C-alpha cells in the first residue's frame with residue numbers, strides 16, 4: 032500500500048518512479064478507496080506523531096515550487112488530493128504557483144487538542160512561509176510588492192463545494208496600494224481586496240455572505256453596471272471601505288491587517304470547515320469514512336483578473352458526460368477562480384480560448400496530454416491565465432457518467448489522445464517535452480487496465496432508468512415527499528397500491544404501479560413483480576423487499592419511516608400529506624427519495640464500449656457465470672446479460688405465479704393424507720413441467736440447476752382468519768381444518784425449521800412430483816431436438832445418509848420417466864452446501880453428490896447465528912463506522928471471507944479430496960454470486976462458476992475477469 036498511517040513520514044519520501052507515478056497514481060479513483068485509513072490506524076498514527084517519548088515533532092508541512100516538491104502524487108492521505116496533485120504536477124514540470132501543504136494529520140491533531148494548533152506547527156508554517164517568500168522573491172502582505180496567497184482546503188477524497196477557500200490573502204490597506212502601483216492596475220488591486228474581505232468575512236469570521244453580495248449588487252445597480260469587471264477602481268475602493276465598516280459593526284474589531292494573523296485565521300477556518308455541518312452530511316451521504324481531516328494548501332496567488340489577457344477556467348481532459356476524446360470546459364476572461372463555479376457570469380466554452388489567447392490554448396493542450404499520459408486517467412483541471420501565461424492550480428481524476436467511464440476506458444486502451452501531427456505541433460512549440468510527445472501518440476493503458484478500471488457501480492448505473500436530468504432542481508425540491516433507505520437504485524414512477532393483489536390487478540390492466548407496503552413477504556412476490564417500484568415503511572437493505580427487488584433490478588426504497596399506511600382506507604400519509612390509492616409517485620431508488628407525481632424517466636442506452644469491455648472481460652476470465660432464474664423470462668434475460676447457464680431455479684416461485692397455482696399448492700399443504708396430497712400435486716405437475724420446458728428452451732443446452740422445494744410450508748398459506756376462511760371455501764374443506772393445519776405448520780424460527788430437503792424426507796411425494804416434472808420437461812424438449820442439461824439440486828442437506836436417500840429417490844423417479852419415454856437425457860444430482868454440518872462433512876457429502884452449490888445466504892445465517900429477516904434491526908450497527916464497526920460490510924451483501932469463507936474453503940478441499948471427486952463441479956448461488964469482492968473470492972477458492980440474478984451477471988463477468996487478471 033502506498034503509505035502507512037502508522038509511520039508519519041519525517042522526511043520527503045524518495046520518489047520511486049515506477050510505483051509512485053504510474054501505478055498508484057494512475058488509478059487514483061480506485062486506490063483512494065483501497066488505502067483509506069481506518070479510524071483505529073489513524074488514532075495510532077496520531078499518537079505516534081505526538082512523539083511523546085522522543086519529543087521529536089512530526090513533519091506537518093510539505094513545500095512545492097520551482098520544479099521541486101517534498102511530497103508527491105502518492106501522498107494523498109496526508110497531503111489531500113489537491114496538495115498531492117499540486118506536488119505531482121510541479122514534479123513533472125508543469126507551471127504551478129509555489130506553495131506548501133499543512134497535512135491532514137495536523138488537522139486531526141488540531142481536533143484532538145480542542146481546536147488548537149499542534150505543537151510545532153506554527154514554527155513549521157513560519158519556516159515554510161519564509162521559504163515561499165524566497166521562492167517568490169516577495170514578502171507576504173508587504174506594503175510595496177506584496178506576496179498574496181490562497182488558503183485552500185483539500186481532503187484525500189474530493190468533496191466538491193463542501194470546504195472553504197480564501198483568495199488574495201495578504202492584502203491590507205497598505206499592500207493594496209502597493210499592488211495597485213506595482214501592477215499599474217488599481218482596478219485589479221481593489222477588485223482583489225474586495226474579494227478577499229468578502230471571503231475572509233464570511234469564511235473565517237462567519238458574517239453573512241448575502242449582505243456583502245447585496246452591497247456589491249446595489250453598487251452595480253446604482254451605477255447601471257452589469258459585470259463586476261466594469262466597476263472602476265474608485266468604486267471598488269469605496270466598496271472595500273463599506274465591507275470593512277460592516278466588519279467592524281458586526282465584530283467590534285477592525286478588519287485584520289496583519290498578514291500572519293490573516294493566515295492563522297484562514298488556516299483555522301479551513302480546519303474548521305472539516306467539521307462543518309454540510310461537510311459532515313456530505314461524508315455521511317457519500318459514505319466517505321476513514322478520512323482523518325483536511326489538508327490546507329497555502330499557495331502563491333496568480334491573477335486571472337488582471338484584464339482581458341487573463342482569465343480562469345475549469346476543464347476535463349475528455350468529455351465527462353459522453354467520454355468523447357475532446358477537451359471540454361468553461362472559461363471566464365478577466366476573472367478569479369471562484370467566479371466560474373459560483374456562476375456569477377456565464378462562462379464561455381473552453382475552445383474559445385483558441386481565438387482569445389492562442390498561445391495559452393496550445394500550452395493548455397500540452398498540459399492536458401501530459402497529465403493524461405502521466406496519470407493514465409481522465410483529469411479534471413483548474414487553471415488560471417495571468418497576462419497570457421498559464422498556471423495550473425488543480426488536477427484530479429474526473430468524475431464521469433457510467434457511459435463515459437466505459438468509453439474512456441476503451442479509448443484509452445485502444446487509441447492515442449493526440450494524433451501524431453497534433454503532438455508534433457506541440458513539440459515544435461516546445462510546450463510538450465519529447466518524452467511526452469511519444470507517450471501521447473500511443474494508448475496509455477492496456478486492455479487489462481481498462482477491465483480493472485470499471486467498477487460494479489459503473490455497470491449497475493448503466494442499466495437503471497433515471498429521473499430525466501433535465502428536471503429542474505426546484506421542481507424536485509417541491510415534489511419531495513419523504514426519504515428512506517436506497518435499497519435498489521434506478522427510478523420508477525407509477526400509481527400507488529397497497530396490496531400485492533391490487534398491484535397485479537392494476538398491472539394486468541396496463542397501469543404502472545408502485546407497491547407500497549409496511550413490509551413484504553413471499554406471498555407478495557406476484558404483486559412485487561407486477562409493480563415498477565417498491566416502497567416499504569420498514570426494513571433495511573437485506574429485508575425481503577430489498578433482496579427480491581434487487582434480484583430483478585427493480586427500483587426499491589425501504590425503511591421509509593415517515594410512511595403511515597392505512598390498508599383499510601387504501602391511503603398513506605407522509606409528513607402530513609395524504610395520498611390515495613391510484614395517485615402517482617416517483618421513486619428515486621439511487622438516492623432513496625420519494626417524490627409526489629409522475630416525473631419523466633429516461634433509460635440510458637448502453638454505449639458500444641460496454642460490449643467491448645465485456646468481450647475483453649469474457650476472454651480474460653476463467654470462471655463461468657450463470658444466472659439465478661425462476662422463469663423462462665428470467666432465463667432469457669440472463670442469457671442476454673451474458674449468463675452461461677442457470678445456477679439456481681427456485682421451483683417454489685412457480686407456485687406463486689397465478690391464483691390457480693397458489694390454490695393447488697395450498698390444497699397440497701392442507702391435505703392430511705398422502706392420497707390427498709398426491710391429488711393436489713398432480714395438479715401442480717403440469718405447471719412445473721411447462722415452466723421447465725420454457726426454461727430449458729430458453730437455455731438451449733446450457734446447464735440448468737433446479738433446486739427442489741425449499742421454504743417451510745407455512746409461508747404458502749394465509750395467516751389471517753378471513754383469508755383462511757376464503758381458502759377453505761375455495762378448496763372445499765372446512766375452515767376449522769385449514770385453521771388447524773396452519774397452526775400446526777406454525778414455526779417460531781422458520782429459517783431453521785421444516786424446510787429444504789427435510790420436507791422431502793417427510794413428504795417424498797413432493798420430490799417425486801418435482802423430479803417427474805423436470806425430467807418429463809427434459810424429455811419433451813429433447814424430442815424437439817433441443818439440447819438440455821438439467822442439474823437437480825437438493826437444498827439444505829446436513830448428512831450423507833439424508834442426501835443419499837434423496838439422491839437415490841431422485842434417480843429412481845428420473846430413470847423410470849426416461850425408461851417409459853425411451854429417451855436418454857443426461858442429468859446431474861447434487862446438493863447445496865448451506866449448513867455448517869454439510870460444509871464440515873463435505874468429503875462424505877461429496878460421495879453421493881455430483882456437484883456442490885454454496886447457498887451463502889443460509890450458510891451466512893447459520894455460521895453467524897443470525898437470521899437475515901431479523902438482522903435488519905441490529906446488523907446496521909455492526910457495519911456503521913460511527914457505531915460498532917465490527918464488520919466492514921454487511922455479510923449478507925459481501926461474503927464474510929474470514930468466517931463463512933473459511934468453511935467454504937474447507938468444504939471445497941474436503942469435497943474435491945473425496946475419492947474420484949477431484950473435479951467436483953462447484954459453484955455459488957447466493958446473493959454474493961453477483962457482488963464483486965465475493966466473486967473474486969470465489970475465483971481464489973477455485974470455483975467453477977458463480978450464479979447471480981440476471982442484472983448482476985455483467986458485474987460477475989467483470990469481477991471474474993478482474994480476479995483472473997489479479
Ligand code: ADP
Pocket residue numbers: 128180181182183184191192194195196198330331332333334335367368369413414415424425
Ligand atoms: P475548490 O476545492 O472548492 O475547487 P479551490 O481551492 O480549488 O476550491 O479554489 C477555488 C478557486 O480558486 C479555484 O477556481 C482555484 O482555481 C482558485 N484558486 C485557488 N488558489 C489560487 C491561486 N493561488 N491563484 C489563483 N487562483 C486560485
Ligand code: MG
Pocket residue numbers: 413425
Ligand atoms: Mg478546486
Ligand code: MG
Pocket residue numbers: 741826827865886888889
Ligand atoms: Mg438456502
